[in-house]
Amino acid sequence: MIQALLASGIVFGLLKxxxxxxxxxxxxxxxxTFVLVPALLIFLLTIGAGIAGISQQFLIVLVALYFMIPMLMLRLQFELSWKQSAQYGLLVLLVVIAIDILFYIMLSAIAA
Known part of the structure; x- marks a missing residue:
């Protein structure tokens, strides 16, 4: 959750x-919303895949939700162009990936 809040704060600053x-x-x-909704969907689908016994390696494609949900929200709700919506969706995806990588590096440094 700390990752999601930090990523949404950075996304908010960049959007402003x-x-x-x-x-x-x-x-x-x-x-x-751009960060939390995909994070919760990925969390719930991961739990569902674990219960169903599906290999979680296939769930890596769910990271695309960080691109798709903001893009569709910006296009359909805020009526931005498809190009600008896709650019902001890509921005959200890159920020989330960068924050996740930083957190994994910090956690591995603490565990070592």
């Missing part, structure tokens, strides 16, 4: 930076 002088309604709750 890129959306300065525009009032489209992108606020802190939106940036939390």
């Amino acid at each position: 930076f890129f959306e300065r002088d525009k009032d489209r309604g992108l606020d802190g709750f939106t940036s939390i």
Whole structure:
């Protein structure tokens, strides 16, 4: 959860930076939604795969939810262009991956 909150804070800062002088309604709750909804879906699907006995190696494609959900929300809810929605979706994906990598490095350094 700390990772999700940190990632949503960074996404919020970047959205505010890129959306300065525009009032489209992108606020802190939106940036939390961009990160938290895919994280919860991945968590629930991982639990479901564990219960069903499915190998969790196949669940790596679920990381694409960090791109798809923000992109679709920005296009359908905030009516941004497909190009700009895809760019912001890619931004969310890259921020989440970078934060996860940093946390895994920190945890491995602590465990060593």
